[in-house]
Structure formats: C-alpha cells, structure tokens
Amino acid sequence: MTQTKTTQPGSEQELKHPQDHLLRSDRLPHIWCATCGIGTVLKCFIEAIDRSKIPYDDIAIVSGIGCTGRVAGYVKLDSYHTTHGRAIPFATGLKLANRRLKVVVFSGDGDLSAIGGNHLIHAARRNMDITVVCVNNFIYGMTGGQAAPTTPGTAVTSTTPWGAFEPAFNLPQLLEACGASYVARWTSLHVRRLTKSFTEALLKKGFSFVEAIAPCSTLYARRNRLGSGYDLMKFYHDHSEIRHGADVNEVDIGFQDKITVGKFIDRDRPTWLELNDQQHEATLGEKYYRHAETIAAAAEADAAAPPTGTAEKTQDGGKDSGKDGGKNGGKDDSKEGSHA
Amino acid sequence: MRYWRVPLDADQIKIPQGEIHLLVDRCKGCEFCVEFCPRGVLVMSSEYNPKGYHYPEVAHPELCVDCDLCEVICPDFAIFCLPKTEEVNDGAS
Ligand SMILES: Cc1ncc(C[n+]2csc(CCOP(=O)(O)OP(=O)(O)O)c2C)c(N)n1
Ligand code: SF4
Ligand code: SF4
Numbered sequence: 001m002t003q004t005k006t007t008q009p010g011s012e013q014e015l016k017h018p019q020d021h022l023l024r025s026d027r028l029p030h031i032w033c034a035t036c037g038i039g040t041v042l043k044c045f046i047e048a049i050d051r052s053k054i055p056y057d058d059i060a061i062v063s064g065i066g067c068t069g070r071v072a073g074y075v076k077l078d079s080y081h082t083t084h085g086r087a088i089p090f091a092t093g094l095k096l097a098n099r100r101l102k103v104v105v106f107s108g109d110g111d112l113s114a115i116g117g118n119h120l121i122h123a124a125r126r127n128m129d130i131t132v133v134c135v136n137n138f139i140y141g142m143t144g145g146q147a148a149p150t151t152p153g154t155a156v157t158s159t160t161p162w163g164a165f166e167p168a169f170n171l172p173q174l175l176e177a178c179g180a181s182y183v184a185r186w187t188s189l190h191v192r193r194l195t196k197s198f199t200e201a202l203l204k205k206g207f208s209f210v211e212a213i214a215p216c217s218t219l220y221a222r223r224n225r226l227g228s229g230y231d232l233m234k235f236y237h238d239h240s241e242i243r244h245g246a247d248v249n250e251v252d253i254g255f256q257d258k259i260t261v262g263k264f265i266d267r268d269r270p271t272w273l274e275l276n277d278q279q280h281e282a283t284l285g286e287k288y289y290r291h292a293e294t295i296a297a298a299a300e301a302d303a304a305a306p307p308t309g310t311a312e313k314t315q316d317g318g319k320d321s322g323k324d325g326g327k328n329g330g331k332d333d334s335k336e337g338s339h340a
Numbered sequence: 341m342r343y344w345r346v347p348l349d350a351d352q353i354k355i356p357q358g359e360i361h362l363l364v365d366r367c368k369g370c371e372f373c374v375e376f377c378p379r380g381v382l383v384m385s386s387e388y389n390p391k392g393y394h395y396p397e398v399a400h401p402e403l404c405v406d407c408d409l410c411e412v413i414c415p416d417f418a419i420f421c422l423p424k425t426e427e428v429n430d431g432a433s
C-alpha cells in the first residue's frame with residue numbers, strides 16, 4: 001500500500017528531520033512519554049526561533065527541573081539546566097551579564113509557579129527582558145503527578161486522591177497583574193498560533209510569557225481517567241475558545257472545562273535595564289557606565305583578538321580589552337579588562 | 341476538492357503535492373499525525389518499530405497537500421513532509 005518513500009526501520013539514518021539543525025538529535029528519541037504534549041510545544045518553539053531570525057549564537061535557553069525542564073538538553077543552542085525553580089534568576093543574571101542575548105526560560109508549571117513563583121512575579125514586575133515559556137500540564141509530571149498550583153479544581157493527583165480543592169492560579173491573570181509586556185495562552189493543539197505567539201514573544205521587548213497547555217498522558221490523563229494525550233488533544237479541539245484580548249480575570253481553567261486561549265496582553269512598558277540606566281545616568285552622570293555592555297564589549301574584543309602565542313603582530317588582544325574597559329568605565333574598575 | 345464557492349482563479353491554482361518521510365525509530369505511536377491530517381493521508385501501520393510502537397504509514401499519497409500539519413504536531417520529531425515535485429534532499433550536504 002505504501003508507495004511513497006516512507007523510511008522503513010534500518011534506513012532512517014539517511015533522513016534528517018527539518019528541525020534537526022536545532023536539536024541534539026543524538027539524544028532522540030526523547031524521554032517524554034507517548035502522547036505527552038511537551039514535544040509538540042518544543043517543535044513550535046524551534047520553528048519560532050527560525051522565524052524570529054535571531055542568530056543562534058545570540059539565544060540562550062534556561063530550564064528548571066521537571067519533564068519540561070529537559071528541553072534544555074535537547075536544543076542545539078547554548079542552554080542551561082538549572083535547579084528546581086531557579087530558571088528565572090539564572091536567566092536574569094545571564095541577561096544582565098550580556099544584554100545582547102535573547103534569554104528564554106522554558107519550564108513547567110510547577111517549576112515556574114510553585115517553587116519558582118516568587119521569581120516569576122518579580123521578573124514580570126521588573127519587566128525583565130526575558131521570554132518565559134510555561135508548559136502547563138496541570139501537574140508535577142516528573143515526580144509522580146503531585147498537585148501543582150495550576151491543578152484545576154477536583155482533579156485527582158497523587159497528593160489529592162479524593163480530588164483537588166485548592167483554587168488554582170490563573171497564570172495570565174497573575175502575569176498581567178505583575179506587569180508582563182506580553183501574555184498569551186494556547187494549547188499544544190494550536191500549533192500554528194502557538195508558533196506565532198512564540199515568534200512575537202521572542203521579538204517583544206520586556207517580559208513576555210507564553211503559557212502552553214499540554215497533555216501529561218501518564219499522570220494527569222491516566223489518573224483522571226481521561227484516556228491518553230491523544231484524547232486530551234481532541235478535548236482541546238472541542239473545548240478551546242479563541243478570544244484575543246480577553247479579560248484575563250475570566251480565563252481561569254476548571255477541571256475538563258472550556259479553555260480560553262489567545263493573545264491577552266501586548267503592551268509596552270520600560271524594561272528593567274532601561275529604567276536602571278535611566279536612573280543611574282540621571283543620578284551618577286559620567287560615573288555611571290553600562291557594566292554589562294562593558295563585559296560584552298570586552299568579550300567581543302577577546303574573541304576578535306588572535307589567540308595568544310601566535311606570531312600576529314597587528315594587534316594585541318589583551319591590551320585591547322583593557323582599553324575597552326578603561327574607555328567605558330571609571331579608573332577603579334580597570335580590572336574589568338583583565339577577565340580573560 | 342469541493343468548495344462552497346469556486347474561487348475566481350480556481351483554474352490557475354495548483355494544489356501542492358507532498359511526500360511524507362518518517363524516522364521510524366523516533367515514533368511513539370501517538371497517532372496525532374493520523375488524527376489531525378486534514379486530508380486523511382495516513383493510517384497506523386500494524387507493524388512495530390524497534391521500540392515496540394506502531395507507526396503511521398501513507399495510505400493515500402495522492403491526497404497529501406504538503407500542509408506540514410503532521411510534521412508540526414508530531415511530538416517526537418518523527419514525521420515530515422517535503423514538496424513532491426522537488427528531488428528529495430536529505431539535508432546531508
Ligand atoms: C529543590 C527541589 N525540590 C523538589 C524537587 C522535585 N521535583 C522535581 S521536578 C518537580 C516538579 C516539576 O513539575 P513541573 O515544573 O510542572 O514540570 P513537569 O514535569 O510537569 O513538566 C519537583 C517537585 C527538586 N528536584 N528540587
Ligand atoms: S510524565 Fe507526563 S509530563 Fe512527563 S513526559 Fe510523561 S506525559 Fe509528559
Ligand atoms: S502534509 Fe498535511 S496533508 Fe500531507 S500527510 Fe501531513 S498533514 Fe496530511
């Protein structure tokens with residue numbers, strides 16, 4: 001029956017998936033369960049990276065711990081797998097140390113809104129220039145399906161065997177209240193729109209947040225007798241309602257209830273870096289210099305300089321970066337130039 | 341294809357043709373590609389891959405319009421579609 005060149009077992013090494021250039025394909029197949037939605041979300045995200053045209057060297061992916069946190073290990077980009085809950089502070093440090101980077105946090109609902117909840121709200125309040133992708137599967141997947149702050153009312157989890165009862169976070173509402181510049185929500189079924197939102201979020205100045213609802217087949221679906229991730233995808237198909245600009249106070253998610261998706265917030269606020277520069281240029285004048293840019297400039301000079309020990313005479317790399325530090329900064333910080 | 345209103349330039353539109361490729365070892369048999377293909381091109385095979393999962397196979401190659409939906413929705417980076425007219429480029433260059 002099969003007439004086209006469907007690769008049969010054994011001959012697949014000749015074929016390359018169109019996204020293999022951004023995947024550590026030697027690690028595939030990945031660890032995610034059959035019908036888990038995380039892979040589809042990653043697929044859309046990788047497509048968005050290409051659409052955004054951001055150079056690969058200027059992107060860094062930071063993940064916390066969890067099934068979603070494994071993303072950091074599958075992307076062929078600079079990436080860091082931090083401790084549980086601490087992806088946002090790590091990403092913030094990375095951004096401040098090198099402003100040119102597009103820093104993306106890719107993590108789970110538990111990692112970002114439970115143990116990392118405080119970092120999430122403060123990064124949004126500061127309008128820190130990072131993008132946060134939150135795969136919300138309503139549960140702690142990796143550790144056996146415990147209830148998360150996002151678990152919708154009455155869902156059965158390993159820590160709520162008679163049904164959850166705590167009110168859940170409505171993440172778009174939370175992020176809107178804290179000051180995020182961009183907030184959208186889609187499910188892993190909405191592949192085209194999710195990709196578009198990822199692209200917009202990557203190019204947005206300030207704090208951008210995309211929530212991707214995705215099935216956890218093994219724990220959430222199975223415990224709640226909802227079938228598999230396949231059934232949840234069909235559920236998203238039948239129960240999602242697209243409402244761009246919807247009032248975020250009304251987009252909370254009940255157990256197996258309607259899911260409102262769309263782009264909810266897209267606004268411009270000054271970022272933390274802008275406010276920081278503005279304040280210190282106003283108060284310190286000449287004495288203030290953009291520390292992070294100095295480091296980046298010095299690193300660039302280092303990279304451009306010929307490796308030490310070669311016979312090149314045209315320029316001396318070490319002195320170059322020293323000059324750079326001096327140019328941008330006060331005398332007392334001349335040690336900046338010697339960080340090689 | 342059936343239209344509720346025939347487009348004015350219907351005679352000039354060329355419906356794209358796609359060709360499906362599968363990295364069998366990566367497939368976990370989720371059936372997303374089969375379920376969400378808008379053209380009913382794919383069915384699940386009764387064969388198993390080395391990991392013990394059924395994988396999709398092409399039942400109606402002539403119906404594929406190279407929309408890439410199966411490629412985008414596959415959580416396992418296992419299936420993709422290339423335009424049929426072009427020579428298959430395996431990207432190895
Ligand atoms: C400090 C610390 N506390 C607890 C854990 C155990 N732990 C690992 S992952 C996880 C929850 C992950 O949930 P989520 O972020 O939703 O990711 P998912 O697996 O659902 O994608 C927990 C509690 C840990 N690794 N470190
Ligand atoms: S446990 Fe749940 S979230 Fe983790 S890989 Fe399996 S299905 Fe996905
Ligand atoms: S490219 Fe589109 S039409 Fe072709 S098999 Fe995939 S989903 Fe179906």
Ligand code: SF4
Pocket residue numbers: 366367368369370371372373374395396413414415416417418419
């Ligand atoms: S969507 Fe991917 S993993 Fe799922 S059955 Fe199709 S090829 Fe296999």
Ligand SMILES: [Mg+2]
Pocket residue numbers: 066108109110135136137138139140141148
């Ligand atoms: Mg989770």
